[in-house]
Amino acid sequence: IENRDIPYYNDRLDSSGKISSFIKLCLIRCLREDRTILCANKFVDEVLNRNSDSIKHETLENIFSESSNRKPFLFLLSLASDPTNMIDDFAKKFKKYPTDKISMGEGQEIIAKEKLKNALISGNWLILQNCHLNKSFIIEVYNMSKSLNEIEEDFRLFLTSEPDNEFPICVLHGSIKISTSLSRGIKNNMRKIYKDMIKEDIIDKIDDEKYRKIIYALAYLHCVLCERKKFGPLGWCVPYEFSITDLFASFLFIEKHLYSTLLVNRPINWESIHYMLAEVQYGGKVTDDLDRELLLTYVQHYFSEELFKSRPEISDHPNNSNNNPNMVNSLDNNIPRFSEITNFDNFIESLPNIDTPTVLGLHNNAEITYRVNESRQVLNSILEIQPRDVDHGDEKSMETVVKEISIGILEALPEDINIEDIKKMIYRKNKNQQLNNQPNQQLNVTNNLNGMGKNFNNLENNSYKNKNKENENALQKSLLLNNTIGNNANIGKNANMSDSRYNKNTAGIANENDINLENLDITYWESNNDDNNIQYNFSPLQVFFLQEMERIQKVINLVKTNLNDIINAIDGSKIMVADLQNDTKCIYTQSIPKHWIYDASETEISWVCNNLNQWLNILNLRYEQIMNYFQNGKLKSYWLPGFFNPQGFLTSMKQEITRLNKKDQLSLDEVVLYADIKNFDIEKIKEYPEHGFYIHGLFIEGSKWNWQEGKLEESSPKVLSENMPVIHITVVSNKDKK
Template sequence: MQELTNPAVSWLSDQAWLQSFKRIFDSNHPHREPLPGEWDTELDSFQRLLVLRCLRADCLVQGLQDYVSAQLGQRFIEPQTSDLAVVFKDSSLSTPLIFVLSPGTDPADDLYKFADVMQFSKKMNAISLGQGQGPRAETMMHAAMKRGHWVFFQNCHLVHKDFRLWLTSLPSNKFPVSILQNGSKVTIEPPRGIKANLQKTYLRLTNDFITSSTKVTHLKSLLLSLCLFHGISLERRKFGPLGFNIPYEFTDRDLNICISQLKMFLDEYQDTPFKVLRYTAGEINFGGRVTDDWDRRCLLSVLEVFYRDSTLESKFAPLFNLRRGCLLHCLLLQVPWVNSELGKSAFSYFAPKMWNNLYPTLLFLLDKLRQLSQSTLPQKTSNENMNNINHENVSTKVALVSFFSFRYNKLLEVISQSLGDIVKALNGLVVMSSELELMANSLFNNLVPDMWKAKAYPSLKPLASWVSDLLQRINFLHRWVYNGIPPVFWISGYFFPQAFLTGTLQNDARRSGFSIDTIGFDFEVRQITEKPSTGCYIHGLFLEGARWDKQECQLTDSRRKELYTEMSVIRLIPEPNRKPPPTGVYVCPIYKTLTRAGTLSTTGHSTNYVIAVELPTDQRQGHWIKRGVALICALDY
């Protein structure tokens, strides 16, 4: 393991770094470590947060939680369950009750249960607002006002004394302000953490439901497995693309349907029907929301861990002797699960992102705009220089470099024209249009303007890094045009990497005489020795969620605080009628950007998806699937 060097030699001595601050930097709980010397006694709790911000910004959120707990109390950082009985007391016949929802929440089930407790289950009418439902909702509300019923209007973007109006809506600037001012508002957020998810689920269950099953022991064990699967599916969303490419809004209703089906299938089948349970949960109830094939593979891989024979062992059943007591066994599930399923580097993605949402973004000074507009843009690639390329058996690659040069030239024209226009607008020579004003705001905030994005390649980089990346891409094309076909191709430098891969297959199809539909890629990770006779070498990829072991030539777990690692050169070898190996490899998808999500194309894959490569490994595929391991063409910095 490489020794970390002193990061601030100008004011921090090497001895102080090694003996004091390095201990805090390497700690798993740096926000609770004592500070060295007088700092530990003279600094107050808020000043200690400033030191933590300098050393370990990724743990600042945990430090803030401890600070709030010490100053205001533990209850201010614990998840609060919404008590509708308390909210109901604040309402009246002229004061509606408004649920302000967050993605993944649905208070309908809780409201129906509360209506049953208040003996209003037969006096409550619900309607989901949408196109054409307005007149029906108005009629329903007038009838309820006369009869003293409850009305539940869902998706909103006097009168009898018992009348109540219940509304649900996502945050929207179109919601009438007068209703918000006169209403009793309740914010509904999904529980954070596996512990909170388990607590919410088991507080809704009753002992009668569990004991009414013919296989109580099996129901208890599989119910815990199902609730853990639901909690983990929700938890994976906060880890971004490491969890799922698309953040799906799994709700309590999905879980409730699975619980009902679990009890029904256990009562109907003599043996536990794991295949049926996995299909209904993974393909229908939860899987019905999944639109990405790689996310579906991940979801089924996680579900397979919880729906299998080992979960029926007797050691799981005692957790349910007391319905609420079982929660004590789940207090420490959150962190160990992240370490075992997503890897130790997962918090390196999640924790800094949480802090970045709290910490205000530093803006560029206004003179940066003029400096950027006056900077030298890269020269266009002339199509006349295409003759410098060796045309021997490379007609497809010549067409590709012409295509990519054309796209980059169009982008450079837009950049040059827009920067010239905005300089004229700043000098008062032309009118500052709305498009130029939006562009100026983007440049001021270190963002890529939308008019540039429309002509550019997919990228998440801020403006400064984006310009540097653009220069590297232009230089790559210049070297290709002037020096001939490179021995190694920078796959991240293409507008459309799939076109390059298809061109490689076309070249081999012409050389070998096979149909291109019968040719697939074999993959080999190796050092470059010479230009290959068939296929090509590619580089410029980054591994997320794992790293490449060059000595063992296989995938291995990431190091601590290491989320992205540079991938070695990969050789793509066209091979007719190739069959993939059944074991010993991980089928690793390649994405253009870190978001991974994109528009669903006609191929069934996201437009962000490039190709899947086979990387050698000594682990089962599920090990890497649950870690969300993928190759990325370009990072976000």
């Protein structure tokens, strides 16, 4: 679409002169966000008068001419990358192999200094790895190489470091910087592999066309596995970092295996190749069972006797207009039949610049999600570097707006609730039911909240009355979660949610006032015993919801503390440190501060959303579902995505159902969960299921559910996710599972 004319707008674009391309870029951003980066590339090429397709991958050999004995190389590492082998291979050409290598870290300074002094005098090559671990020493090394009067002309210094915001500026300016990350796209990655790894000597090791085809297929497989990562969960269930080291180890295995088969006229053992690639070289990093199955499918697809069969049809390669017989359509891929390395290079250059998802075995919709995320990441980065303190005349400053938004959020957040009071209330209710010989209703918790409600005049313990007086207002305020948080913020009840799958009644009960404080029958926990000696005995589901309450309370406390710190910093009563500045920018742009979602170890502590408005709405929905449970007990349907630990919910339900069906004499290990996908949504639920429970709120990506026929189908074009119907969950015996 970025290459097409815009209807009824071309004349205006033509009259815009130099800015016509930028105007079109803005229009594409508004109309088709997923095509923004592709249009931006075209815009950059036009402004710089270049062709990005013609940009070639630079090799270390080409860059070496720019270096000197006083100008080091700095390799910026990406995940799972290691340029050591590439440097060693290059050093062999200059007879500098083996190179000296030191992995920087605590206690390595003395050894590194000795190695450096020897290299400066002898002219050897020195590699200092992981320099980000000892940045102060790297400055000393750099100054030493600059200050000495006499340095052997052949001396070269190679530094490797992960990207670090505090890396010495002097070293960055005075070095040749090289990125080790894989390029984007199969063409660019294949180009890099054949430039850096697959040289003429590798191609000529075994003079057989089958060997060259297997080498090409292995490189192509590596690129496909790496490219799938960019599609997120649609590519791999768990993201993996497949590195050049994995490819190099696979090359060595293939070489040894073919030496023992092709050269002695023995058949290739494809099962051995499948096992080594899918279970060892690449499979050793794969942890998910579905991912292992996918990897094995890829390996079996690319490596079989079909690889060597020449099909009668000519390749449908987009650049094969002359029916070139050297390009044969084999296994849905173009496997060249060349013998010289230059022919392979030329063939790779003829590959398409942009890969469609179908090349990787994915639906075309997969590209939309990837392109949208890519566009947002770039635009957010641009937004981050924009100045915030510009005077807009009568408009409010950023600090004023952020303060108003923060105050509005604080007013809308639920007040703190004493979880210990809830535990005591549940304990009292369970005890009363036992004394009255009233069996617990299935999955029923209580209709009462201890210390929270209207009947505060019947307390027998006045001190306990005062203790819980604050909780009355707390619950009333926290349950009425639909207040707006301020005109400036546009966050709260009046803000429309962009994702319809969150607009669900979390309790499964279609009532506007499904939490009625006036009708709460409050039973207070009373005991002459020491509170600390209470022996709680909760059902599995009660334990689960108490844990959910504790976790959401931690999130609420985190948000409150952070917003109060921001307000105090704006008022001048607290220092505006860098973290608070970043949080202020996030709130101003209505994005979510990172530490609201992830802790210091990058563990997810809340939920990921597109914007702050959506995040706060989900906070309210999650809290509302928990409070609905404490008020109503069993819910007609549970919003499964609204739990921190969905697997824990299913496990607790499994325990509950097993306990309630003791007559079947089945232990927990003898039953499994059984899911029955219905053909209706939550609004059609009128009563509780006779057995088990309902869940809702799930959606599916990569396919869709046919509600009428009850089966999976291919996704509709440009529809990224489809809502799933209500699902009925129950348990069956292991013997009955299908």
